[in-house]
Amino acid sequence: MIYPKIPLAQTVVQLCKAKGVKHIVISPGSRSAPLTIGFSNDDYFKCYSIVDERCAAFFALGIAQQLKEPTAVVCTSGSALLNYYPAVAEAFYSDIPLIVLSADRPKHLIGIGDGQTINQKNVFENHVLYTSNLKLDLKEDDVNGVEEVPIFQNLENKVETLLGLKKGIQEYNEEAVDAAINIALVKKGPVHINVPFDEPLYEVVNELSVKPKVTIAEKKLLQVDDSLLEDCVKDWNAASKKMVLVGVNQPNQIEQQWLETLAADDSIIVFTETTSNLHHKAFFPSIDKLIAPLNDEGFEKLQPDILLTFGGLIVSKKIKAFLRKYKPEQHWHIDQNKANDTFFSLNNFIKTTPNYFFSKLLPKTAPIKSDYYPYWKYTQESRLVKHDDYLNSIGFSDLKAFDSILKSIPNDTILQLGNSSTVRYAQLFDLNKTLEVFCNRGTSGIDGCTATAIGCAVGNNKQTTLISGDLSFLYDSNALWNNYIPNNFRIIVINNQGGGIFRILPGHKNTENFDTYFETYHQLTAEHLCKMYGFKYEAVSDEAALKASLNSFYSEDNLPKLLEVFTPKDLNDEVLLNYFKFIG
Template sequence: MIYPKIPLAQTVIQLCKAKGVKHIVISPGSRNAPLTIGFSNDDYFKCYSIVDERCAAFFALGIAQQLQEPTAVVCTSGSALLNYYPAVAEAFYSDIPLIILSADRPKHLIGIGDGQTINQKNVFENHVLYASNLKLDLKEEGADSVEELPIFKSMENKVETLLGLKKTIQEYNEEEIDTTINRALLENGPVHINVPFDEPLYDMVNELSIKPKPTNPVDKPLEIDDNVLGDCIKDWNAASKKMILVGVNQPNQIEKRWLDNLAADDSVIVFTETTSNLHHDTFFPSIDKLIAPLKSEDFRKLQPDILLTFGGLIVSKKVKAFLRKYRPQQHWHIDLKKANDTFFSLNNFVKTTPNYFFSKFLPQTQSLKSDYNSYWKHLEASRLAKHDDYLNSIDFSDLKAFDVILSNIPNDTILQLGNSSTVRYAQLFDLNKTLKVFCNRGTSGIDGCTSTAIGCAVVNKKQTTLITGDLSFIYDSNAMWNNYIPSNFRVIVINNQGGGIFRILPGHKNTENFDTYFETNHHLTAEHLCNMYGFKYESVLDEASLKSSLNSFYSEGDQPKLLEIFTPKNLNDEVLLNYFKFIG
């Protein structure tokens, strides 16, 4: 087998292998050549070449999102590394294990005006679980190799050695790499390993010169303080209005017996979002559809005594506004890592998994007689009937397009949603329960939606469909620049000629300033991009042609497909705003 000659490169690669980091996304460069040589010449690794580092990082995020295991991205030195930042931040807030491997210049070449050189040390400091800055290899066999370095570097190493302050460089690097990867494995989040290499970079050998000794990550046992659990049980059993709000959640993560237990309690209502991936006949999806038309007296009736939350960030601005104004007496959050005080009333962070909490908590709770659930179920039925009436009465628009699209997605599809208006429109519909839904809600940015969806599709045999807006799609169009997109990948672009969500928000519409700086009015289409990147392209302008196109859109073919739906930008906001008035 071929290995890079540099021991530090060997160490990084062998420890990744020992810890099961299999998927490696590489952006071409020179300074990262030792890592590229090692990863790409070992059949254990599945390597991908993605030129655009921003796309590469989101592509890797999509893989890690699906597999729930660390995925590595490898880049050269300089500004290449900074292009990873949007995906790093998304991984940090979405709890996705991403390993950043950045090649760097040696320490003595930083800050002297060398090309492709920036200060890479701790560059992601606020958005990674751990960052390690490795040390440059120094040859053991001769003092000459140390003396060849600038005097300050030589003296630094000699002083550290004389005072006994340092381990060998190999020991230090092994320990740092080991610790960093273990953090990603245990805590599900991004980590950064900065790897300095000196030239020559391309030398190869047939034998390893190092044998690193990895340590196994050790999970802490799950537990809940008995006093905390006792207080929760006491307060829960005394409350007649309990609300559970579920944010972003992996499919099949919560045991069904706990969902059934919650559903059987009349004093409990469970609000789920499109990204919650939780379904039960008594739960309340489509939160906005239920609460948007409520008046003050209704909000007070809905206001919970106890709010219990778990999962990631909440999409619905309406439920956030409601719970911030009509605050619960208590807010508990269940999570292993963090608790956000989203509603300014958090008083109990139970640091464990939802399943473990429910296993200790629910068997000791009692169901209460209450009309809390039944009242809102009755109102939900009324909302649903009006929802259907309204959709049957409107002209073709964004809302009508989503109704048709979401009604025609095949069972068991993995649905990736773009941010901004796309995920918010999807929130208004009760989705097919067989779908698995994902969206980059950690930072809620539009910058990597397509890249993430493609990374997801690459490691899944199931049908993957991305629904996205025109600006999101164009912004991330380099996502299509790779050779790994499966033929069953499908993209649906809602093209309303700009950032349609800004027409819904307060502001002065239909002015030159608004069109240019907020909505970003344009007349671009996806057709030429599809021709360049090998996607089968089709466009539609009305409901009838949309329904007709969807009949064949999901059929098998030898290339991925994109369907572009043009909707009337000057009508969409009016249709949506009138929707909330109508259902109320």
């Protein structure tokens, strides 16, 4: 087998292999050549070549999201590394294990005007769980770059000292790489390993010169303190209004018995978001549909005594505004790593998994007679009737398009949602419970939705459909510059000729300033991008054409497909705002 000659590159590659980091996304570059040689010549690794580093990092994030295990990205030195930052931040806030391997210049070449060189040390410091700046391998025939080189009395002492330094550097690098990968494995987040290489970069050998020491990553289940559990049981049993709010959540994470127990208690309502991947006939999806029309009296009735949250970030602005104004007496959050005080009332961070906490709490509690659930269930049913009545009364628009599209997605497939208006429209509908739903809600940016969805499609065997707005799609169009897109991958672009969500927000619409700087009106389409990147393309602009196209859109084909849905930009905001008035 061919290996890079540089021991540091061998160390990084061998430790990734030993710890099961199999998927490696590589962007081309010279300084990173030792890593590229090491990964691409070992059949253990599945390597991908993605030119655009921003897209490469989101592509890797999509793979890691599906596999629930670390995926590595490899880039050269300089600004290439900075292009990883949006995906690194998303991984940080979404708890996705991403390993950034950046090649760097030797220390003595940094800050002297050498080409393709920036200050890479700790560049992601605020958005990674761990950062490690490795040490340059020591060459026995060249001590340039070694700090505090001793004055040698004779050649024998010089050789002995150099060997000691070399051993110390190797041990440091092994420990740093080992620790970084373990943290990504255990804590589920991004880590950054900065790897300096000196020339020559392309030399290879047939045998390894290092054998790194490997430590096993151990994750301990955090137990709930007995006194804390007793207090929780006491308060839970005393509260007649308990709200469970679930944010971003991986599919099949919560045991069904605990869902059934929550559903059987009239003092509990469970709010689920589209991204929560939790379903039960007694739960309350489509949060905005329920609470948007409420007045002060309704909010006071909904105000919980105890708010229990788990999962990632919350999409609904309306539920956040409600709970910040009508604060619960207690807010408990369950998570192994972190708790956000989203509603400014957090008083109990339960540092464990939801399954473990429910297994300790719920068997010690009993259902309470309350009108909390019955009242809001009746309200929900009323909203559902009006929801259907409204959809039957309106013409073609974003809302109407989403109704048809979300009903069309095949069972047991994956739905990736773009950010901004896309995920918010999806929140208004009760989704097919067989779907697995994902969205980059860590930072809620539009910058990598397409690349993430493609990585997701590569990381699993299920058909993946991305629904995206036009700006989000065009912004991330380099994501299509990718040789690994499965033929069953589907994209639906809702093209309302600009940032339609800004027409819904407060502001002065229909002015030149608004059209240019907020809505960013355009007349671009995806047609030519599809021709360039090998997608089958179809466009529709009315309900009948949309439904006809969706009938065959998901069927097998020899190319991925994109469906562009054109909606009336000047009507969509009015339709949506009137929707909330109508259902109330």
